[in-house]
Amino acid sequence: xxxxxxxxxxxxxxAVLFGYYVVFKxxxxxxxxxxxxxxxxxxxxxxxxxxxVMLLSVACNWYFGKAASKARxxxxxxxxxxxxxxxxxxxxxxxxxxxxxxxxxLNALLHVNLPVPEIILPIGISFFTFxxxxxxxxxxxxxxxAQESPLKVGFYIAFFPQLMAGPIVRYLTIADQIDHRKESxxxxxxxxxxxxxxxxxxxxxxxxxxEIVDSVFALPASEISPALAWLGSLAYGFQIFFxxxxxxDMAIGLARMFGFRFEExxxxxxxxxxxxxxxxxxxxxxxxxxxDYLYFPLGGSRVKSKTRLIFNLFVVWAxxxxxxGANWTYxxxxxxxxxxxxxxKLSGFxxxxxxxLKYLYIHLFLLIGWVIVRSDNMPYAIEYLGRMFSPVSxxxxxxxxxxxxxxxxxxxxxxxxxxxxxxxxxxxxxxxxLLSPRAVYVSxxxxxxxxxxxxxxxxxxxxxxxxxxxxx
Amino acid sequence: MERVEKIxxxxxxxxxxxxxxxxxxTGYRRLGECVNASIRNPEVWWAKAFIAGADNGxxxxxxxxxxxxxxxxxxxxxxxxxxxxxVDKSNTVYLLSSGLLTFTSPRFDxxxxxxxxxxxxxxxxQQGIGMLYVQTPPKTRQETPDLPYWLTxxxxxxxxxxxxxxxxxxVLDLRKELQKEQIRxxxxxxxxxxxxxxxxxxxxxGKTVTCLGESFGFSFDSRACHIDNYTRHSLPAGFLGxxxxxxxxxxxxxDDYEWLLPRFETDFQVTIDGAEASGNFETTIFLKExxxxxxxxxxxxxxxxxxxxxxxxxxxxxxxxxxxxLLLQDSFGIPFSAxxxxxxxxxRVLDLRSFREQTLKEYVSDxxxxxxxxxxxxxxxxxxxxxxxxxxGL
Numbered sequence: 001x002x003x004x005x006x007x008x009x010x011x012x013x014x015a016v017l018f019g020y021y022v023v024f025k026x027x028x029x030x031x032x033x034x035x036x037x038x039x040x041x042x043x044x045x046x047x048x049x050x051x052x053v054m055l056l057s058v059a060c061n062w063y064f065g066k067a068a069s070k071a072r073x074x075x076x077x078x079x080x081x082x083x084x085x086x087x088x089x090x091x092x093x094x095x096x097x098x099x100x101x102x103x104x105x106l107n108a109l110l111h112v113n114l115p116v117p118e119i120i121l122p123i124g125i126s127f128f129t130f131x132x133x134x135x136x137x138x139x140x141x142x143x144x145x146a147q148e149s150p151l152k153v154g155f156y157i158a159f160f161p162q163l164m165a166g167p168i169v170r171y172l173t174i175a176d177q178i179d180h181r182k183e184s185x186x187x188x189x190x191x192x193x194x195x196x197x198x199x200x201x202x203x204x205x206x207x208x209x210x211e212i213v214d215s216v217f218a219l220p221a222s223e224i225s226p227a228l229a230w231l232g233s234l235a236y237g238f239q240i241f242f243x244x245x246x247x248x249d250m251a252i253g254l255a256r257m258f259g260f261r262f263e264e265x266x267x268x269x270x271x272x273x274x275x276x277x278x279x280x281x282x283x284x285x286x287x288x289x290x291x292d293y294l295y296f297p298l299g300g301s302r303v304k305s306k307t308r309l310i311f312n313l314f315v316v317w318a319x320x321x322x323x324x325g326a327n328w329t330y331x332x333x334x335x336x337x338x339x340x341x342x343x344x345k346l347s348g349f350x351x352x353x354x355x356x357l358k359y360l361y362i363h364l365f366l367l368i369g370w371v372i373v374r375s376d377n378m379p380y381a382i383e384y385l386g387r388m389f390s391p392v393s394x395x396x397x398x399x400x401x402x403x404x405x406x407x408x409x410x411x412x413x414x415x416x417x418x419x420x421x422x423x424x425x426x427x428x429x430x431x432x433x434l435l436s437p438r439a440v441y442v443s444x445x446x447x448x449x450x451x452x453x454x455x456x457x458x459x460x461x462x463x464x465x466x467x468x469x470x471x472x
Numbered sequence: 473m474e475r476v477e478k479i480x481x482x483x484x485x486x487x488x489x490x491x492x493x494x495x496x497x498t499g500y501r502r503l504g505e506c507v508n509a510s511i512r513n514p515e516v517w518w519a520k521a522f523i524a525g526a527d528n529g530x531x532x533x534x535x536x537x538x539x540x541x542x543x544x545x546x547x548x549x550x551x552x553x554x555x556x557x558x559v560d561k562s563n564t565v566y567l568l569s570s571g572l573l574t575f576t577s578p579r580f581d582x583x584x585x586x587x588x589x590x591x592x593x594x595x596x597x598q599q600g601i602g603m604l605y606v607q608t609p610p611k612t613r614q615e616t617p618d619l620p621y622w623l624t625x626x627x628x629x630x631x632x633x634x635x636x637x638x639x640x641x642x643v644l645d646l647r648k649e650l651q652k653e654q655i656r657x658x659x660x661x662x663x664x665x666x667x668x669x670x671x672x673x674x675x676x677x678g679k680t681v682t683c684l685g686e687s688f689g690f691s692f693d694s695r696a697c698h699i700d701n702y703t704r705h706s707l708p709a710g711f712l713g714x715x716x717x718x719x720x721x722x723x724x725x726x727d728d729y730e731w732l733l734p735r736f737e738t739d740f741q742v743t744i745d746g747a748e749a750s751g752n753f754e755t756t757i758f759l760k761e762x763x764x765x766x767x768x769x770x771x772x773x774x775x776x777x778x779x780x781x782x783x784x785x786x787x788x789x790x791x792x793x794x795x796x797x798l799l800l801q802d803s804f805g806i807p808f809s810a811x812x813x814x815x816x817x818x819x820r821v822l823d824l825r826s827f828r829e830q831t832l833k834e835y836v837s838d839x840x841x842x843x844x845x846x847x848x849x850x851x852x853x854x855x856x857x858x859x860x861x862x863x864x865g866l
Contacts, residue, residue: 010492185477403622457544
């Protein structure tokens with residue numbers, strides 16, 4: 001079930017709100033159980049069989065959590081529990097997400113003919129598996145206590161707002177809120193606002209960009225002019241940002257409607273001035289996960305030798321890349337980030353004052369990187385990148401590039417505007433200005449319903465609405 | 473402050489609940505149809521079929537969907553857009569410089585289709601049966617293209633590719649006839665629908681029977697060919713077609729719907745998918761409810777003749793003694809076959825997209841028509857249609 005679907009907006013969400021606030025009002029345990037069951041229904045709507053995978057993950061990780069808790073103080077036993085937990089979770093992830101890729105590449109490399117199974121990837125498996133892993137590790141570290149109730153573990157793992165596209169929520173964030181959250185009209189209202197902004201980002205900005213991206217990347221690379229190549233990459237950057245951050249906004253907003261506060265997942269990444277800064281602003285929950293559960297245990301930056309530092313960064317970024325999908329392009333992109341991050345760390349790049357050159361640097365890094373991420377395979381990515389710098393027979397600019405720019409100029413403009421904090425800063429200035437608070441308030445009260453209405457027209461018409469998280 | 477927040481929350485929840493409830497109340501029938509149609513697919517597990525049907529049904533039956541589509545179209549018009557995309561890319565609508573809306577076609581290799589048609593013609597000739605392939609025109613012009621400069625449409629390309637390979641088939645290319653008579657596509661096509669209009673179908677029928685007469689000595693009741701023998705009726709601003717429904721009236725405009733009814737006496741026995749009816753043209757072939765002006769413009773007026781696409785139609789004209797024609801058609805044949813039926817004794821119409829009871833070979837062997845006419849439009853030149861409309865069981 002998608003957040004942008006009619007069934008979610010007008011049936012599922014109102015039904016869940018009704019059940020939560022009316023049927024099970026003031027019954028905390030029942031409310032949590034209800035949300036868990038609703039989440040399973042939400043997940044089953046996409047693919048009913050996946051619920052079995054989800055429940056298996058919940059049951060096993062609940063058990064591992066209990067075992068890790070009992071093993072505190074016994075280092076050997078604790079490691080044994082962690083090892084089993086990691087083997088289980090990584091195996092599930094490997095089988096559903098990477099097995100086909102592994103076998104296909106083995107067949108190509110070794111010239112054998114191993115049978116390639118047909119496996120459907122459960123949606124959101126990368127997200128809920130990482131959440132499960134972090135849960136048990138945090139128990140092992142003593143950061144949190146094990147949850148006695150499997151239902152509450154299930155709720156933590158399967159809660160529908162963050163289930164399909166994150167953010168990756170730590171159990172520490174949510175543990176106390178499961179039993180002691182405080183719903184309020186203020187928080188609910190904030191949630192609605194956040195949800196609607198996320199919905200608008202996805203429907204009004206990400207989806208139109210996706211129309212361009214899917215058309216451009218469907219062309220043979222040899223038919224793409226440099227202008228179209230750059231436009232396609234720019235459009236993809238906007239698509240993935242507004243889609244992903246839009247989903248995160250919707251997740252955070254929905255969680256607030258039920259009294260939960262999640263951590264932020266994006267912080268205007270396109271105003272970053274280095275690759276390191278970009279990764280502190282982009283998919284923050286993923287970066288933090290790899291930092292806390294892989295980078296720091298490997299020693300992080302506090303290692304004695306540069307070689308070890310480089311090795312740590314290499315492992316983290318190779319796995320970050322491959323987490324995104326079972327394709328050489330994702331691994332390449334992860335290593336692409338690794339190269340630049342290592343350069344920045346070793347050269348002290350972030351401390352240097354380079355003014356606008358830094359923005360040029362980061363955006364060039366991104367525009368090239370997006371091509372790698374979006375391409376179906378590396379040969380295409382390489383050819384596409386080549387096209388960015390050398391014209392085809394038609395020259396630097398072709399009719400397609402002109403067409404996309406003409407047809408989508410307003411969307412590009414709005415995308416550029418909303419990818420910066422410009423409007424947010426203007427709003428803050430307006431609040432502190434001579435404009436009456438009422439004027440600022442009323443304009444907000446008019447803009448949001450209008451935005452919601454416009455978004456609805458796109459959803460109900462059935463405009464192009466791709467779901468890009470099926471790879472995760 | 474809390475009171476204000478509660479009002480906002482109440483408003484938000486009310487909007488969601490109201491639209492959901494109104495959708496169920498006004499659209500439960502359509503929702504039920506979509507779910508039933510989905511569940512009937514034996515290849516899909518019933519739970520997944522139910523989910524797909526429900527999703528699809530809610531999208532189709534949403535409360536006042538046309539109003540929202542109209543608003544969406546207005547926003548696209550404000551931006552000056554000439555493309556209106558759709559969740560299904562093949563339903564993307566383009567605005568031509570002539571003001572017409574159109575879909576486009578990708579390039580398609582017509583060799584297989586051409587081979588099948590040549591084979592069919594040869595086999596029919598062996599049976600002593602004539603065959604005429606009638607090529608309907610697409611909405612876009614070939615000689616003076618009205619597409620946006622950046623848009624390539626392959627309707628004409630695919631059509632030319634097919635016709636060039638029809639070495640053993642008698643062809644009537646209506647595009648050439650249009651050009652000869654300098655008829656504009658805006659006069660023969662709906663602005664907001666992918667089909668041609670009633671006048672175009674009538675004109676095409678006249679051209680077809682003339683060609684049948686010249687090529688195969690086929691005789692046709694001349695009363696049916698003269699426009700003066702018909703009364704013309706109109707529903708001004710009464711038709712929002714398949715493309716118009718996707719973009720709204722503000723973006724794409726709206727069409728008048730006109731229909732022709734014979735002045736002369738008629739008497740038919742019509743069997744459609746096994747169901748029989750007897751009576752005159754207006755009771756057996758023309759469906760008055762489709763032109764009811766109290767119904768919304770989004771009512772599919774195009775199906776005023778015969779009501780819908782059907783796998784098989786058997787039309788016996790008791791006022792005409794001669795002529796047995798088998799017509800293979802897609803939806804362009806619907807009004808066309810109504811006029812053709814007025815001039816022959818028996819017209820049988822097959823739509824191979826849905827007719828599965830027999831192969832064409834078996835059908836022709838059983839019934840033995842005087843002549844076989846194929847009337848296909850360039851939108852049918854696709855991979856999906858290749859394996860139905862061009863499969864004749866030879």
